[in-house]
Amino acid sequence: MTQGEILILLALGAPTLSAVLAYVFHRAPDVRDTVIVVCAIVLAFVGWGLFSQTSAGVPPELMVGEPAPGFAIAFRLEPLGALFAAMASGLWALTSLYAIGYMRGAQEQNQTRFYACLSIAMVAVMGVAMAANLFTLFVFYEVLSLSTYPLVAHKGDEASRKAGRIYVGILLGASVTLLLPGLAAIAYFAGSTDFVDGGLLAGTVSPTVASILILLVVFGAAKGAMFPLHGWLPSAMVAPTPVSAMLHAVAVVKTGVFTILKATTYIFGSEVMASAPATDWLVWLASGVIVWASLVAITKPEIKARLAWSTIAQLAYIIGGALIAVERAVTGAALHMLTHGFGKITLFMCAGAIYVATGLTRIEDMRGLGRRMPVVFIAFLVGTLSIMGMPPTGGLWSKFMLIGSAFDAGAPQLAWAMVASSVLAVFYLGPVLLIAMFPAEGAGPPAPFKRAGGAPGLAVAPLAVTAIGAIALFFLAGPAAERLQALWGSL
Amino acid sequence: MIGLEFLNIAPQRFAEQAPALVVVGPLIAACAAVLAPGRRWAWFLCVGASAFAFWMAVVLASEVARQGVISYAMGGFPAPLGIEFRVDALSAMFALLISGMAVLTAVFSGESLETEIMSSKHPLMQGGFLTCLAGLLGLVLTGDAFNAFVFLEISSIGVYAMIAMGGARDRRAYPAAFNYLIMGTIGATFYLIGVGFLYAATGTLNMADIAARIPTLTSDRSIEVGLAFILIGLALKAAVFPLHQWLPAAYSHAPSMIVVFLSATATKASVYLIIRYLSTVFAFDWQVETAFMAFVLAPLSVAGILICSMQAAVDPEIRRILAYSSVAQVGYMTLAIATATSAGVSAALFHLFNHGVMKAALFMAIGGAAIHLKSQRLSDFAGAAKSAPWTMTAFGIAALSLLGAPLTAGFLSKLRLIQSLVAADWGWAAAVIGLSSLIGVFYVGRIFEVVFFRSEPEGGSAVREAPVSILLPLWLLAIANIWFGIDATIPLGLAESAAGAVMGATTLSPAGAP
C-alpha cells in the first residue's frame, strides 16, 4: 500500500471513526468531544499530507471498485482537489473546536447526533475533494446532502423541519433531476466519467449538446446556490452556527462550486466551454446573481441572513470563474474558494460567538459591542475585508485573478458585477462594524452579556485563527496559485 | 456468474431434471403444507421448499451459464407436441430472483402471519404461497405459450386466495381480492385470446416454433391482433398504467407476507413474459412492435411514472405509497424496454432486480412494524426510528435505495436507466425519470421525516422492534441494497447476460468513443 493510498483511506476513515465514536461515547460528552477533536486534528494533518504529496508531484490515488461498468469509485488527487481537501480539513479542525464551544455555550440538544452527522458530512466532503471521476464525486455529493439534512433540522421544531425540507428538497431534487441525467449523459458520450486534463468531452460533443450538459451540471449542483436554486441557503440558516459556518460557508457550498469547477475543468475543458452558447448565458446569470444577491443582503436585518446572501453572491464569483474555464480563471476561482472559505467562516463564527455571548442576531442591536468583544470584532473586520477583497487579506488575490481573466475572456459584465458586489459589501457588512465599533454618540449602552464572561474561549480562539489565516492568505496566495497552476502544466 | 456456483453440487442426473424439479418441488410442498399438522410444520415446509427451489434455480443458472440454452422436454415428450421448458439466461435470472425472494418471504412469513392470520389458516396460506411460487417459476421457465397461461393462472389463483385471507384483519382485502380476480382474469383471458390468434395463424403453441413460423407468413392480421391481445393482457398483469387499478388496493390490504412476495416478483414475472414475447417470439425490430412500444407502451409508462409518483407523494397510507411507487417503477422498466435496445432491456432487468430487492425490504419492514401497529397511516409511524431502530434503519436504507441515493442499488439502476435512454436518443424520457425522481425525493423525504425526525406521539410509538426471524431477512435485503450499490456484479451480470440472451450484446457508448 502506498503512502497516498493510506492517506486517502485515513482521510475517509478519520471522520468515519469520529462519527462512530461519537455514538459509542454518547454517554460521556467529554470523551466524545475529545475524540472528535482528535479525529479532526488527525484529519487536518492528513489533509495537509495530501496537499503536500500532490504538490510534490505524487498525486495520491486509490481505486476502490467499479459498481457498474464505466462507473468506478476511485480517488485521485489533483491540485484543485488537494487544495479543497486541505482547506476543508484544516477548517474542520477549527470548526470542531468551535462547535464544542458553541454547543456547550448554547446548551443545545442532541449533540451526539449533531457531531456524528457533522463527521459524516466531512467524510463526504473529503470524498468529493478526492474523487477521481464525476461518478465518485456525485456519490459523495449525495451523501453530503443526506448527512447534512439532520443538521439543518437539528432543532426539530416545525420551522427547522420546514427548512430541512426545503434544503433537502432543492439539493436532492436538483441533483437527481439534473445532475444525475447529466452524469449518465456524460458517461454515454465519453464512455467514462473520469476527470481528464483538458476535458473529457473535448472534441466529442457539439456545442448544443455541451450546452445542455453544462446547464445540467451547473444547475444540478444546486449546492453552488446558483439562482434560481439558491433558496435552500438562506433557509438553512436555522441550523446552529457551527453548521452555518462550516457547511454553508465552506463545505457544502464549496462542494457545489467545486463540482462545477471540476466539471468545467476536467469534464468539459476550456475549449468546449468556450464553444458552448450556454456558457455565455450562465456568465450573464452569474453576473446578475452577484449584484442581486448583494443587494438583497443589504436588506436583511439579521446577521446570518446577510452572510448567507453574501455567500450566494460570492459563490457566483467562483461559478463565473469556472465558466470562463481558462487557466487564470480556474486558478482564481479555486483561490476564491480558499479565501472566501476563510473569510466567510470567520464571519459566521463571529456571528455565532456574538450569539452565544449576548443572544443577539439583529445587527442594529449590536451597538457598542466592539469594545466589549474586541477579538471577535477585529476578526469580523478581517473577514469583511476579505469579502470586499481588500488588502491585507487573500480575498484580494482571488478577486484580482477572477477580474483579470473575466476581462480577458470577454466577459466584462462579470468583472463589473464583482466590482459592484465588492462595493455593496461595504453597505451590508460595513454597518455591522460601524454600529459595533464606532457607535454614534448618544446611542444606548451595549447589550449585556447573556452568558457570564461572554463568548467561551473555545468559540473565540478558532475565529481568531481563521482571521489570521485570512490575512496569511494575502502572503500565501502566490504559492497556492503556483501549486494550482501545476494543474495546467500537465496539459 | 452469480457467485453462488458452489451450490451447484447436485449430481448430474439430478441437475438435468432441475427445470422440472424447480416447479414440481414447491407444487408438491404446497399440497403437503395444506395438509400439514400445524403451522410450524407448514412454515418449515414452506421454507424448505423455497430453499429447494432456490437451490434448483442456482443449479439451473449455472447450467445455463455453462451451456447456454437448456431445452427440457416435460415428461419426455419433445416439442412441439410436448411441453418444452426452455431455459435461457433471462429465465434463469427470473427463476433466481423469484426463488430467492421466496426463501426470504418464507422465513419472514412465520412471525408475520402469527399476528395477521388465525393460526389454523397458516397452512392454507403457506400452501397458497407455494402454489404461487410454483406458478411463477413455471411461468418463467416454460417455452410453451399455452403452458405459460396455465402457470400464470396457477400463480394468480394462489394470490387471489391469499389476498382474500387478509380480510380477517382488514375487511378491505375482500373487495381488493375480488377486483384483482376480475382484472387478473380479464388479463389472462386477453392473453389466452392472443395465444389463440397465434395458434390459428401458426398452428403451434411452442414459442420457438411460433417465432420460427412467423417470418414465413405474409401479412396475416391475426398475428398482429394476437400480439395486441397478448401484450395488453400481460400489461394488465404487470400493472402497467392505467391497467394497474387492482394493485394499490391489493398491496395495501393483503397480509404482509404476500405483499412482500408479490411486490418483488409477481408483476415482474409478467414483465418477463412481455420481454419474452417482444424479443423471442416476435422480432424486436418488427415495425409493428416498435410502433407499439413507441406509441403505446412509452406514453403509458410516462403517464404511469408521473401520475403514480404524484399519487405516492400525497397518499396518507404507507403501504399504498409503496404500491403506487411500484406502479411507477414498473413504468421505468417498460419505458426502458420501449426503447427497443439491448441496453434498454438490460437496464430494465437491472432495475427490475434492484427494485425487487428494495421493495421487498420496504414491505418487510412495514410488515415487521405492523406486528404491533395495526394502523397503516404514515403519521402513526412518527418517531418509529426511536422505538424500532433496527427495523427502521433497514427500512431507511431501502427507502434511500428507492430514492436512488448513491451507494445503494437504486442509484445504479437509475443511472443505468437514464444512460440507456440517453443512448437511445430518448433524452426526454431521461428527463421524465429525473422529474419523477424529484417527486420521489418528496415521498421518500416525507416518509423519512416522519419516521426519523418527527417526535414520538404521547405515550410512545406503537411501533416495536420486529422479531429476529423478520430482522434477519430484512437486514439481508438491506445489506443487499447497499452491497449491490457498491458492487453490482451480480445483478448487472444477470441482467446483461439475460438481455444478451434475447437481444444481443449491450452497448452504451456512441460509436467511436472508448
Next chain:
Amino acid sequence: MTTGPGNDPRDPQGAAEDGENWREEERARPEHPLSVMLFSWMRTETFLRLFIVGVGVVSLGAVVAEWVLSLQSGEPSKRLIGFYGIFGGLAFALAVLAGWPLGAALRRPETHYDPPQHDKADAAAKGGADE
C-alpha cells in the same frame, strides 16, 4: 488665559449647554498684544479707503509698468496690455456674483442630509445604505 470648558471640538453641544459662562469668559479675554500691533489699525475706515486706493494704484501701476516694458523691449506684446488685470478683475467679479443665483439654487437647510428621526431603528439597521 484659562482654558474654557467648551474647548473640546467634539463636544460643541456641551459647550452650548454651559455656554453662558463660557461666553462671558471669552468676551473677557483681552486682545492679544501682537494682534493689536498688527491688525488693530485695519478696523478704521480711513485705512480701508487708503487700502482700496493703494490696491488700485498698485494694479494700475503694474499695467503701466507692463506698457513701459513692452515699449522698451521693442517687440510687440502678445496680448493686450493689462489683459491679465482686466481678466482677473472680471473673473473675480463673475465668480463672486455667481454666488447669488447659485446660493439660491443649491442651498438647503443644514439638516438636509440628516437621517430621518422617525425610523431611527430602520436607519440603524440599514446603516449607511441609505446615505
Next chain:
Amino acid sequence: MSELFGMLASGTNPGFVLLVAGVMAALIRPTALRGVVLIGAPVLALLMVLYGPGWGVDAARTDLLGLQLSLYRIDSLSFVFGLAFVVATGLIGIYSLHRREPLEDGAALIYAGAGLAAVFSGDLLSFVLWMELTTLASTAILLSRRTAAANRAALRYFAMHMISGLLLICGVAVIAMDRGTIEFVQLGPMRDGLLVGILDPSEPGGALFLAGLGIKAAFPIVHAWLKDAYPEASETGSVALSVFTTKLAVYALVRCFAGFEPLIWVGAIMTVFPVFFAVVENDLRRVLAYSLNNQVGFMVAAVGVGGELGVNGAALHAFTHIIYKSLLFMSMGAVLLRTGTTKASELGGLHRTMPFTSIFCLIGAASISAFPLFSGFVSKSLIMTSVEYAPGVYIAWLGMMFASAGVLEHSGIKIPYFSFFSHDSGKRPEEAPFNMLLAMGAASAFCIGIGVAPVWLYELAPYREAALEYLGVDLFSAKHVLHQVQLLGFAIFAFLLLKRMHLYPPERPGVILDADWLCRDLGPASWRGIGSFWERASARRARVSEAVDRWRDWLVSQCGPSGWIARRASVSAGAIWTVIILGATLAVIYGAVR
C-alpha cells in the same frame, strides 16, 4: 552616520518605518512617548529617503502570482512626492502632539506610511495595494472623529474609494494579462518630443486604471467624496487627509498618463467648477476641500500637457500644494479646536485673540493664491506656462486663469477674511496650542522660503535642467511678475469694491447640493422606490404563490386517495381502459403495417 542609514535605507521602503511607527503610535498610551514616535518616525524616514538607494534601482523585489513586484524604487519623480510626504508627515506629527487619540495618530501615520510606500513602489500592483491601505487608514481617520455624521461620511468615502481601488485592481489585472508586466517604469519614452506616460488609455487596462485614478484625483462628478469627507474629520485628521490620496493619484497620473491631452480639459474643468461651489459654501473646511479639488485640477492639466515642463509643473505644484494646503487646513483646524466650528456664518474677528494663527493662515492664503514670493507662485507658474504654450487648448488656459482668480477668492480671501477678520462674531478664543503654532510656523517657513528662494525646489524637479532653465529665464521675469500682480491686484480691487457695494453674497448656513446629491438623496430615494416596488412585486408574488398553492392543493387532492384518479380506479374503469388501450394498440399496429 550616512552609511548606517544607507544600509538601512538600501532595502527598506521608508514607508515601512512609518507603518511600524503607526502601529506603535496606535498602541502607545503615554502622550510624550507617542510624540517621540510621531516626530521621530518622519525624521527617520526623511533620512532614509535622502540616503536611499540610487535612482532607478530596484532595492526590494518579490514575485507574486507570476508577477514581479518591486517594493522599493526611487527615481526623480517619486523622490519629489516622497519628500513632500515625509515633510508633511512630520508637520502633522508636530501638529497633533496635543491630542490624546492614539488610534487617530496611528491611523495617520499608517496612512502616511502607505502613501510613502506607494510612491516608492516600482510596479503598478504594489502601488495599488498600498493605495488600498491608504483607503483603510484614511477611513479609520474619519471614524476616529466619532460623530454620527463622520461615521456616515466615512462609509460613503470608503465605498467610493473601494470603487476606485477596484477599478485600479481591474486595470492592473488587465494590464498584467495584456502585457505580462506591470512595471512602473521611470518616465522616459519620448513621443514627438514630448514625454508620455507608460499606459495607453485607449487600451482597456489603461482606461480602467485611469478611471480608478480619476476617482482618487477627484475628477469632476466623482469629486464629491472629497468635499464630503474631508471636512468631517477632526482638526488633525483633515490635515492628514488633505496630503496624500489626491497627490498619490497625481503622481500615478504623471507616471501613466503624462501627455494624454484630454486631461488638460479635465484639469481645466476641475479648476473652474469648484470655484463656484466654494463661493457659496459656508463651512470653511469644505471651502478648503473645494480649493484642494481646484488645485489638483491645475496638476491634472499639467499632466495632460506632459513634457518636461508639464511633469515638472505637476510634481512641484504637488510639493508646494501639500505644504500650503496643510497649512490652511491646520489653521482651520486651530479654529475648529478653539471655537468648535468652521462655519463662516458663525466666525469672524478671531484675529483679536489668535494673531499667530491669523498670520500663518494669511501666509497659506498668499501661497495658494500664487502671490509672487510665495510658494504657489513658484510652482503654478510652471503649469500656467506649460498650458499656455500647449497647442489648441487656449480655452482651457483661459479657464485656468479664471480659476486662478477664483482661488484668490475662496482660499486667498474667503478663508482668512471670514474666519479672522470680517465682522466680529464676539468669539474670543484662546490662541492655538504651541505645537500647532510650531507646525504652522514651519509650514509657513516652507511657503515663504520656497517663494523667496525657489532654486532649491527646482533642484528637486524630475527634469532638473528644464526646471532650472525655466527658473533662470521666465519665473521672475518682470513681465511674468507684473502679469501676476495685475491679476491679483485687480481681483482684490474687485473684491473690495463688491464688498463696499454690498454685492458680495453673505455667508448663510446651509448645505450646498453637489454631485454627492446623487448618492445621498437620489440614491436613497431610488432605493426606497425600489423597495416599494419590491414590496408591491412581492405582494403580487404572494398572490401568484397563493394561486400556485391552490393549484398544488388541487393537484394533491386529485392525486390523493379521494381524488379524481383514485375514484376512477374501479374494476369497471380498469376494464374500460383495457378496451381503450386495446383499441389504441390495434390502431397503432394497423397504422404501422399500412
